[in-house]
Amino acid sequence: MQLLNTDIKNKVLDSMMQIIESRKDEILEANKKDLEAFNRDDQALYDRLVVNDAKISGMIQAIKEVRDQEDPVSQEISNTTLESGLKIINKTAPFGTIMIIYESRPDVTIEAAVLAFKANNKILLKGGKEAYLSNVVLVDCWKQALRENDLDESWITMLQMNREETQAFLKNPDQPLDLIVPRGGERLIGFVKEHAKCAVLVSGRGNNFLYVHPKADWAKTIEVIINAKTDKISGCNALDKVLVDKNIADYEVKIKELDEILKAKGVEVLADEASKEVLSENAVIPNEDTWYEEFLAMKIVLGAVDSIDEAMEKINTYSGGHSSAIMTTDKEAATTFMENIDTAAVYHNASTRFTDGGQMGVGAELAISTDKLHHRGPLGLKQLVTNKYYVFGDGHVRV
Template sequence: MELLSTEIKNNVITSMIFQLKENHDLLLEANKKDLEAFKKEDQAMYDRLIINDKKIAGMILALEEVKAQEDPVSKIINNKNLESGLKVVNKTAPFGTIMIIYESRPDVTVEATVLAFKANNKILLKGGKEAIHSNTAIVNLWHKALEDNNLDKSYIQLLNLNRNETQAFLKKPTEPLDLIVPRGGERLIQFVKEHAKCAVLVSGRGNNFLYVDKNNNWKKTIQVILNAKTDKISACNALDKILIDKNIPDYQVKLKELTSILKDSGVHVLVDEKAKKVLAEEPLIEDSSIWYQEFLEMKCCIGLVDSVPQAIRKINKYSGGHSASIMTTDDTSAKLFMEQVDCAAVYLNASTRFTDGGQMGVGAELAISTDKLHHRGPLGLKELVTNKYYVFGEGHVRS
């Protein structure tokens, strides 16, 4: 695949910024068709589907940020002159063709595309049928931006496939695929893993935990829990599970206070057997499999634990490997938790809602990776390249 200059890539991004500004109303009209067709049976998905002035401004900002970032391609990682006389240079290189499968969020169509394109990759976009009008409008604008700079539209392709067609495409793609990023829930991830024939980078599943240590600032704990749970329920960084150390002073009073505050905020609370002894009126968790679930709704589980190690074991067993937080004033507890919890992002006295490329200083992101290869956490521009060795000799042969 041809390597484009930074200037050409930035010119395309500039053209796309212009297209979004000029076609603001067209984009809103396209999104209106999607919203009218949506049945609102899934409030979280509906929230992600909406395009408004703020969302468009966010798209433009993402484009401007990526344009300003350093080109990640052909950067030297290592440069060695060996005793054999060979010169070995390891450089960053594009993946080639990236496919992203996602639901509902048209802003992903902008952000994923600009990141893949500036990293010199082709991108195939498989959005959900619920956002077809919005995604089509956005991709058409990208095509105009490409054509304005004399580039082929094949750099950015929207795939309008049903489930069976997607399955067939994954098994036998019409062009070589180098990486697939399924951005969604467990069912989507398993579907892609089952059928894909190339590398799959898992992202998007949350099921995030927060542990309240026996030593904590209770006022800050309440504030963090409310933000993590209620700020944006449709986000993969939202809080689902709360574990509370039963050795907290006056833990019964505080447990009742927390539950009351959550319920007043519209959160449906489920409790484990230990918490049920204090919160007798709250529904009991009947099936332990619920600890594996990502809710994406105003719902959470509360459980009691005896210690930091017990909280760590529970989180490592049930969480999605996305984000986990500890509320504590004890440095030893904090260190143990942050080192031993197996998540892409671990927090001390902070909301899980910060697991976001923009909030973590990465900039626009393709997704939040919960895989350990090739990258974990926000997939920003620098993470959308692989590497390539350049070996220079003078007729060298190995003896």
């Protein structure tokens, strides 16, 4: 694969910003047709499908942020000269070809691809059928930007395949494929992991927990829970489960108050067996599978625990490995929780909605990785490279 210099990559991104602005009406019209054809039964998927002026401005801003960031390719990681005289330099290098499989969200066609391109990777985009018309126009914007800068259009490719064709491609790709990033729900991730023959970087699944410690500031707790649950239900960083410690002062009064506030906000509140003792009118979770479920809806579970240890065990058993939070004024308890919880991001007295590249200072992101190999958390520009060792000798042989 050709290694592009930083100037030419940035020129392509400059072109992209101008092209998206100039073709805004065309993009909005295509998205309008996608929205009209969409069945709104899945509100979260519908929300992700919407492209409006704000979304387009966000695309342009994401491109600008990536354009202004340092090129992550060929950056020196280490430089060592051994006693033998061998000089070993470790540098960052492109993955090669990255396939991004995603549901809805036409903005991924811009924001994910711009990161992969700046990191000198060829991009294969497999969007959902619900965003087909939007993606056609956005990919054509990419093609136009590449042509304007005398680059091969194959740097960005939109794959148009049904489920069976996608399965066949994953098993036996007709071109080199180095990394697949599925962005979507549990079924999509499972499908890709089952059939892919190359590395798969798992991302996007939430099922986030918040634990209310006995020493929590209750007013702040209410505010954080409402924000984490209702600010954006389609976000993978939205809150799904709340565990209230029974040892908090006025436990029954507080959990009832939280239940009432959530319901007033339009949230369906399920109880577990422990909280049902107080929330007698609430439906109880149907089975254990609910603890594993990411809702992506105005729905939450209010559970009760007897200790921080029980809370940590439950979170580590059921969470999606994305984000978790503790509400407490006890710094020692917060430290214990944060050090023992096994998620990509863990919060003390803050909403899980901050697990986002822009909010965490990473900038535009490809995804939120819940894998432990390579990188965990927001996948920004610096994380879309691998590494290569350059070894310099003078007729050295191993003895």
